[in-house]
Amino acid sequence: MxxxxxxxxxxxxxxxxxxxxxxxxxxxxxxxxxxxxxxxxxxxxxxxxxxxxxxxxxxxxxxxxxxxxxxxxxxxxxxxxxxxxxxxxxxxxxxxxxxxxxxxxxxxxxxxxxxxxxxxxxxxxxxxxxxxxxxxxxxxSPACDPGRRISPNVWRLYGLILLVHPSKADHPLETSNRHLGQLLNASADTGRRRLGDLERAGLVEVTERAGGQLLVRPVHTPKQAAVAAATYATQGRKRIIDPTQPRALTPRRSGHSPLADPGTPQETPELKSPELEAPGPPAVGDVQVDSPL
Structure with a gap:
């Protein structure tokens, strides 16, 4: 029809x-x-x-x-x-x-x-x-490719993105999952899921930066959307690593005290009680008293 x-x-x-x-x-x-x-x-x-x-x-x-x-x-x-x-x-x-x-x-x-x-x-x-x-x-529509089909709620998020980011803007929209959730009167997790559905459909191109910041660029033509959907299906979301952010390094073993072999239990040294020495012969001038029988 x-x-x-x-x-x-x-x-x-x-x-x-x-x-x-x-x-x-x-x-x-x-x-x-x-x-x-x-x-x-x-x-x-x-x-x-x-x-x-x-x-x-x-x-x-x-x-x-x-x-x-x-x-x-x-x-x-x-x-x-x-x-x-x-x-x-x-x-x-x-x-x-x-x-x-x-x-x-x-x-x-x-x-x-x-x-x-x-x-x-x-x-x-x-x-x-x-x-x-x-x-x-x-x-x-159900006639759409199942891999790119979206719900009316996801389509609404696309309209909200275009509302805060006009089509004539040259720069992408700087946002976050929390901000997208607020636009939908929902949680940040809802904003994250629906943004992922828009990426899968090719309606937006998203670049993720350190700290959870997102750069969202809406797509306006069917051909661009088809290319964006194919790119997302094969490569996923783009991510930018900030070179000024320090990386978490694995600590060196040489800088720490040596650890015990994990396969050998530590043995506690035995403490020996001191032995009593036998008394020597009496000295000259000493009186030796025999013990009574």
């Missing part, structure tokens, strides 16, 4: 459920910073909002129209069931502090032609955003 058939309900009724490897347009999604950082929305909800944003056609007079995509197609594109997708969409439809993130409407007489529109677009609100390449959503 293509993106065109996903918008057409008549064609979607007879199309296969599994989405194609490349259903998304070549462009960038303006992901709002408040949605990426929201603790009230899971990674699946963030990715679902991005999918609906890519499916919204452009109007001739300007603006965007609502997307007509059945939930079975969106669920398959994200690798989840329809019930799981419904829970994520409910959090987007809820009226939060800044309003809902998603709106839905059903024309009269068309039960299956439910339309969804992604709300609070940064181009309309002026909110800070991350320009996430739309093709990266393909890595969430």
């Amino acid at each position: 293509t993106a065109a058939t996903a918008i057409d309900p008549a064609a979607a009724a007879t199309a296969p459920r599994t989405p194609p490897p490349k259903p998304y347009p070549r462009g960038r999604i303006q992901m709002p910073a408040s949605l990426l950082r929201s603790p009230d929305h899971a990674g699946l909800a963030v990715a679902a909002w991005a999918v609906y944003e890519t499916l919204m056609p452009r109007k001739l007079g300007g603006g965007r129209a609502a997307a007509r995509a059945r939930r079975c197609w969106v669920g398959d594109a994200l690798g989840v069931s329809e019930k799981t997708l419904d829970r994520a969409r409910r959090s987007l439809l809820a009226d939060g502090a800044g309003g809902p993130w998603l709106a839905r409407s059903a024309p009269l007489g068309a039960k299956r032609a439910v339309r969804h529109m992604a709300l609070r677009l940064p181009r309309d609100t002026g909110e800070a955003h991350a320009a996430v390449p739309a093709w990266t959503l393909e890595l969430i």
Whole structure:
């Protein structure tokens, strides 16, 4: 099924459920910073909002129209069931502090032609955003290579990295596992695992320095991502050794007292009691007294 058939309900009724490897347009999604950082929305909800944003056609007079995509197609594109997708969409439809993130409407007489529109677009609100390449959503799909497939939570971390590190920056992002975990409202161990998944998918190139500091460079094109994934699979993560850091040396044996042979137990020297000498003959002038019988 293509993106065109996903918008057409008549064609979607007879199309296969599994989405194609490349259903998304070549462009960038303006992901709002408040949605990426929201603790009230899971990674699946963030990715679902991005999918609906890519499916919204452009109007001739300007603006965007609502997307007509059945939930079975969106669920398959994200690798989840329809019930799981419904829970994520409910959090987007809820009226939060800044309003809902998603709106839905059903024309009269068309039960299956439910339309969804992604709300609070940064181009309309002026909110800070991350320009996430739309093709990266393909890595969430089950049609992706299993060795490079990522979860919506991992894709969310990629968007957060792009949020704090714009694509025009020449230098890599200096960060740590703890900082990445804080971006996700999670622990440092969670940040470490999800960063490793991004490396495996080829979405980032990471160089590790002494002390746990990380240099993260996001990847923006499919070709660069394929090369980065192949390099990581064969060589692993790059590491820089600081020449000013002293190395731990093995102590010399000559500088320490000699140790006993580990195979021979140490013997304790025997202490001999002093022997009593026999008395000599009496001296001249001494009176010898015989002991009584």
